[in-house]
Amino acid sequence: MANEFVKKINDDTGVNINLCYQCKTCSLSCPFASVMDILPHQVIRKLQTGEENELLESTTIWHCGTCETCVTRCPNKIDIPRVMDYLRQTALQKKVAYGDKKVTAFHKAFINSIRQWGRQYELGMLLEFKIRSRDYFSDIPLGISMMLKRKLPFLPERIKGKNEVKDMFNSLDKKSGI
Ligand code: SF4
Ligand code: SF4
Numbered sequence: 365m366a367n368e369f370v371k372k373i374n375d376d377t378g379v380n381i382n383l384c385y386q387c388k389t390c391s392l393s394c395p396f397a398s399v400m401d402i403l404p405h406q407v408i409r410k411l412q413t414g415e416e417n418e419l420l421e422s423t424t425i426w427h428c429g430t431c432e433t434c435v436t437r438c439p440n441k442i443d444i445p446r447v448m449d450y451l452r453q454t455a456l457q458k459k460v461a462y463g464d465k466k467v468t469a470f471h472k473a474f475i476n477s478i479r480q481w482g483r484q485y486e487l488g489m490l491l492e493f494k495i496r497s498r499d500y501f502s503d504i505p506l507g508i509s510m511m512l513k514r515k516l517p518f519l520p521e522r523i524k525g526k527n528e529v530k531d532m533f534n535s536l537d538k539k540s541g542i
Contacts, residue, residue, distance in 0.1 A: 369414040383440040384408040390434035400424040422462045425451040469496035479533040482526035
């Protein structure tokens with residue numbers, strides 16, 4: 365059973381988690397380790413032993429900032445951020461509830477912004493996040509201050525290939541069933 369799961373992770377992500385020999389370099393390097401309930405090296409171990417449900421319910425998959433420090437320092441170049449992405453998508457697909465709804469609201473708003481504009485449109489993303497999380501009034505002074513400093517443009521930036529990005533998301537949706 366665990367072997368089948370390892371094969372599935374390998375097939376779906378292209379990451380060979382069997383190469384991990386638990387040196388813990390990833391966890392010692394991770395800047396988000398202090399807020400994770402399962403450390404990165406433990407995530408890989410749990411994948412090897414087929415403990416999928418525990419991982420899908422963990423805070424770790426939502427707290428990983430995809431900074432890539434772990435994969436850069438891993439002696440076997442195991443792409444942990446890619447695995448974390450896969451686990452987040454699987455949790456959404458299987459509708460596994462995460463305690464703090466703001467976290468999943470932010471994730472959805474972030475992904476939708478890239479899907480729609482081909483890159484991040486911060487103001488649009490923040491508005492969607494506020495609506496999804498129903499947290500309308502916190503951070504208003506910070507938002508105004510950022511706008512005054514031109515850190516939050518009113519309009520999205522136009523990029524080439526916007527439609528191709530959208531097509532890519534649509535084809536992934538069909539595959540994953542989200
Ligand atoms: S750094 Fe690489 S080999 Fe070491 S525990 Fe982390 S994933 Fe495994
Ligand atoms: S990519 Fe995620 S797991 Fe890896 S170091 Fe960054 S925050 Fe930690």
